[in-house]
Amino acid sequence: MGAKNVRMKLIQAIRFTIIIVVLIITSSFRGESYYTIQVKITNIRNSKGRIQLQIYKDQESFKKEEPAFTKLVTKEGNMSGTTMHYDFKLPAGTYGVALLDDENRNTKMDYGVVMPKEGFGFSDYYHTSWSRPTFSDFSFVLKGDKSIVMKIRYV
Numbered sequence: 001m002g003a004k005n006v007r008m009k010l011i012q013a014i015r016f017t018i019i020i021v022v023l024i025i026t027s028s029f030r031g032e033s034y035y036t037i038q039v040k041i042t043n044i045r046n047s048k049g050r051i052q053l054q055i056y057k058d059q060e061s062f063k064k065e066e067p068a069f070t071k072l073v074t075k076e077g078n079m080s081g082t083t084m085h086y087d088f089k090l091p092a093g094t095y096g097v098a099l100l101d102d103e104n105r106n107t108k109m110d111y112g113v114v115m116p117k118e119g120f121g122f123s124d125y126y127h128t129s130w131s132r133p134t135f136s137d138f139s140f141v142l143k144g145d146k147s148i149v150m151k152i153r154y155v
Contacts, residue, residue: 038145039085039097040085043154044101044152047079052099053071056139059134097123099152119154
């Protein structure tokens with residue numbers, strides 16, 4: 001019976017060692033780090049529709065209007081006066097956030113004769129020019145939690 005006890009204790013010690021090694025190995029293979037982006041949206045003219053946030057990774061995707069991610073945020077219940085807040089998470093990287101105040105919920109910018117009928121904005125950049133901004137105007141490097149302000153412009 002003594003040999004059987006020693007054998008059982010040896011098996012338990014081996015199992016315990018294997019579990020510890022597996023835990024150490026898996027904890028060293030950390031997944032991608034995700035960080036919170038806290039968005040403060042200001043100058044919203046009404047509570048109709050929703051805010052459409054489009055997240056771009058480079059100039060080419062912005063030029064082609066092909067965002068890496070799109071977030072649709074309902075205004076109702078999320079606004080305080082003309083301001084709202086929205087948080088989301090992204091992995092580390094370079095991003096630029098463009099905003100559309102999609103008042104009629106058709107997921108696209110509506111135009112009058114030439115000018116946009118709906119509001120737009122960019123991460124930490126208030127665009128006043130008549131030409132389109134470049135990605136570098138509103139891009140940022142995400143390597144930790146970040147707060148951005150997006151002031152909507154209506155033309």
